[in-house]
Amino acid sequence: MAAPMATQTQARALNVDTTIVELKKLYGDRVSTAHAVREQHGKDISFHDAPLPDAVVFAESVEEVQQIVQLCARHRTPIIAFGTGTSLEGHISAPNGGISLDVSRLNKVLQVNEADLDVVVQPGVTRKQLNEYIRATGLFFPIDPGADASLGGMASTRASGTNAVRYGTMRENVLALQVVTADGRLMRLGRRSRKSSAGYDLVKLFVGSEGTLGIITEVTLRLYGMPESMVSATCAFDSLEGAVNTVIQTIQSGIPVARIELMDTYTVDTVNKYSKLSLPAKNLLLLEFHGTEAGTKEQAEMVQAIAADHGGGDFAWTSQAEERTKMWQARHDAAWAAKAAKPGWGMWATDVCVPISKLAECILETQKDIVANDLYAPIVGHVGDGNFHLTMMVDPDDPTYLKRAEALNDRMVARALALGGTCTGEHGVGTGKIKFLYEEHGEAMSLMRAIKRALDPDNIMNPGKILGPLN
Numbered sequence: 373m374a375a376p377m378a379t380q381t382q383a384r385a386l387n388v389d390t391t392i393v394e395l396k397k398l399y400g401d402r403v404s405t406a407h408a409v410r411e412q413h414g415k416d417i418s419f420h421d422a423p424l425p426d427a428v429v430f431a432e433s434v435e436e437v438q439q440i441v442q443l444c445a446r447h448r449t450p451i452i453a454f455g456t457g458t459s460l461e462g463h464i465s466a467p468n469g470g471i472s473l474d475v476s477r478l479n480k481v482l483q484v485n486e487a488d489l490d491v492v493v494q495p496g497v498t499r500k501q502l503n504e505y506i507r508a509t510g511l512f513f514p515i516d517p518g519a520d521a522s523l524g525g526m527a528s529t530r531a532s533g534t535n536a537v538r539y540g541t542m543r544e545n546v547l548a549l550q551v552v553t554a555d556g557r558l559m560r561l562g563r564r565s566r567k568s569s570a571g572y573d574l575v576k577l578f579v580g581s582e583g584t585l586g587i588i589t590e591v592t593l594r595l596y597g598m599p600e601s602m603v604s605a606t607c608a609f610d611s612l613e614g615a616v617n618t619v620i621q622t623i624q625s626g627i628p629v630a631r632i633e634l635m636d637t638y639t640v641d642t643v644n645k646y647s648k649l650s651l652p653a654k655n656l657l658l659l660e661f662h663g664t665e666a667g668t669k670e671q672a673e674m675v676q677a678i679a680a681d682h683g684g685g686d687f688a689w690t691s692q693a694e695e696r697t698k699m700w701q702a703r704h705d706a707a708w709a710a711k712a713a714k715p716g717w718g719m720w721a722t723d724v725c726v727p728i729s730k731l732a733e734c735i736l737e738t739q740k741d742i743v744a745n746d747l748y749a750p751i752v753g754h755v756g757d758g759n760f761h762l763t764m765m766v767d768p769d770d771p772t773y774l775k776r777a778e779a780l781n782d783r784m785v786a787r788a789l790a791l792g793g794t795c796t797g798e799h800g801v802g803t804g805k806i807k808f809l810y811e812e813h814g815e816a817m818s819l820m821r822a823i824k825r826a827l828d829p830d831n832i833m834n835p836g837k838i839l840g841p842l843n
Contacts, residue, residue, distance in 0.1 A: 388469055391449040392427045395440065395471070402430040413454050413464060413472040417707075419720035419766060419774075420462035420804050425452060425472040432477045434550070434558070434589045440473055441587060442556030448830045453583040455496060455522030459529055460721050461802030463582055467836040473587060475524060481505045482590070489595045490547060490564055495524020495588050502593075511595040514539040517798065518704040524588045529800040530580030534703065537623070537756030538630040538662065539596065541798070546579050550590035554828035564592055577823070582800055583834040585827045599662035602630075603672055604696040605689035607659070607679045608652035612636055612739060612751075614683035615655045616732040619755045621678050623728050627671055631660035631700075632756035636739070639706050639750040639763075646709035647702040652686045657755075658703055659689075660696070706752045710763040714748060718766040718774075722781050722804075724788035725759040725797025734791055735760055738784050745776050759797030785811075806840045 395403045404410070405427045414424035431437045444451045450470025457464055466472065479496035486509050493502060500520045502513050515526060517533035525531075527549065532541035539545070548562030562568070562575035578585055609615040619632055635643065635656045644651055659675060661668040668691070676687045690696060711719050726734045735751065742749045742762075753760030762784070767773040785795045785808045795801075795808035810817055821839055824831070831842050 385469075387447040388426045388449050388471075391444055391447045391471060394443055395427065395429050398439070398443075399429055399436070402432075404428045410472070413452075413457065413474065414466050416457055416459050416462065416464055417719060417721075418460050418462060418804065419718045420465065420802070422462065422465045423467050423469070425466040426469045428454070428472040428474055430474045430477055434478070434552075437473065437475065437478075437587055437589050438552050438556055438558055440471070441552045441554070444471055444832055445554060445556055445830065448832060450832050450835050451587070452834050453524070453528065453587050455525030455528075456498065456520065458517075458519035458521045459525065459802060460799045461796070461804035463529065463800060463802040463834075463837060465803060467803070470832070470835075475587070475589070476522065478589065484509065485564070486511065488564065489597070490592055491595055492590060492592045493523055494590060495522060495527075497523050499523060499526065506595065510598050512598050513545075513593060513595055515542055515545060523591050523593065527579050527588055527591050528581065528583050530798070532754065532757075532759070532798045534631045534633055534700065534754060536754055536759075536798075537632055538628060543576060543579055545594045546575060546591060547594060548592035549575055549578055549588055551578055551586040551588050553586045554830070554833050558589070559586075562592070580800070582802065582837050584824060584838050585833060587833075599668075601661075601663060601665040601668040601691060602693075602696065603661045603668040603689055603691045604631075604699055605659045605661075605672055605675070605687060606651065606699065607657045607676070607684045607688075608654040608686040609657070609679075609682070609684050610654060611683060612655045613732060613736055615657050616735055616755065618657060618675070618679045618682045618684055620728055620731060621682070622675050623756055625674070625678070627674055628663070629659055629671065629675065629756060630662040631658065633658040633703055634751070634753040634755045634760065635703065635706060636751040638748070639710070639752050642709035642713040642750065643702050643706055646712050647705050649698075649702055651702070654686075657684070658699060660700075703752070706750070707763050710748075710750050710765055714765040714767075716768065718768060720764040720766055720777060720781075721761060721799070722764065722784070723759060723761040723797050723799045724784055724793055724795060725757065726788050726791045726793030728758045730791040730793065731755060731758050731760075734784075734787055734793070737787055738762070741780055741783055745780055747773075747776060747780055749777070749780065754797070757797070758793065801838045803837060806838065809838065
């Protein structure tokens with residue numbers, strides 16, 4: 373007979389208290405129970421509920437991570453891995469309490485293999501830190517989710533971003549991992565070779581697992597040679613449909629565009645004000661081309677011709693690094709610009725991804741839905757791979773607003789699934805999209821639950837995420 377809920381809760385609290393006492397004996401002031409520190413580690417920028425961890429411990433070595441996990445496993449205390457806290461679906465919250473394991477101090481680049489185009493890093497290294505470190509080699513790491521996220525966190529959430537249309541996501545760019553499993557064992561998964569047929573692909577199992585199967589302590593990543601020429605462009609459209617159809621034709625034509633991003637008129641307006649720019653106040657495509665000087669020029673001209681057929685004008689392109697950086701920073705500022713446009717409102721960023729041929733239908737129907745329900749939800753997107761986002765702002769003074777926003781999100785996801793797409797292209801599941809995951813995968817969820825139980829039988833690794841409650 374199962375123990376009463378109150379008894380289970382009391383036992384869990386006692387276990388957590390014991391864990392904290394033992395952690396403090398080992399790590400002293402690197403264990404914090406201060407509310408401000410716990411809030412920093414339990415609340416992301418999303419609108420989701422954010423129960424806080426009971427304590428935060430800052431690890432400084434792989435051995436410490438292993439020791440912390442073993443201690444938590446002994447007391448069945450939940451562990452939530454923390455890198456930089458930039459996730460968007462409640463990944464770092466602690467619905468069952470427990471310990472937030474901060475790995476940001478594991479921030480060394482361990483090995484750069486220039487000849488093989490790969491690098492080995494600790495999980496706390498951020499993408500900007502890595503690219504600065506390898507700048508002199510002529511190599512770069514292209515995955516760019518916008519925020520200066522940690523690479524361990526990016527692997528854990530299967531991040532992508534603006535360059536994914538050309539270089540893929542973290543799924544394609546993680547070669548190997550070192551992880552600490554739920555029982556405290558240190559495992560090496562994968563090799564530096566570019567392909568392998570040896571056994572189950574455990575690397576891909578952990579990439580995107582959101583800390584529910586183990587803690588990533590080392591990542592081996594693909595690198596790429598810096599292109600000879602990088603050209604960025606903007607193109608304005610009176611209609612959202614024209615912009616999206618330009619994207620679809622560009623991809624279907626096989627033009628090797630590196631980035632192709634969409635900002636609707638609402639986004640452009642907020643970005644112009646927030647970033648002090650003068651982008652055309654229309655629906656806007658932002659593009660980037662990589663290759664030789666002749667190749668990037670040819671690519672830009674081909675896309676310009678396609679855009680013209682769909683009503684695109686004001687096509688402006690540049691190869692100046694400073695101008696390109698300013699333009700892409702503006703794109704990455706889109707969410708913060710929306711927040712600045714609605715001071716005091718909550719922010720709820722959400723995304724879906726559909727096959728490229730269905731992109732226009734999904735975006736245009738979603739735009740109609742936004743207008744019909746009088747919501748403020750600017751649209752942006754990594755549209756080259758069928759992925760778009762809403763930055764829904766929520767009015768705290770309107771009691772009906774959140775319900776309308778939730779209903780809009782539900783319909784957008786249902787629309788994407790009906791078109792053969794997914795409930796999330798890159799934000800991940802966390803707590804925010806659990807119900808949609810079951811709709812998307814159906815009976816296959818039983819396999820995911822079986823994997824979780826096999827690798828984490830006591831459910832201590834980021835419990836409540838992806839799969840929801842297991843009991």
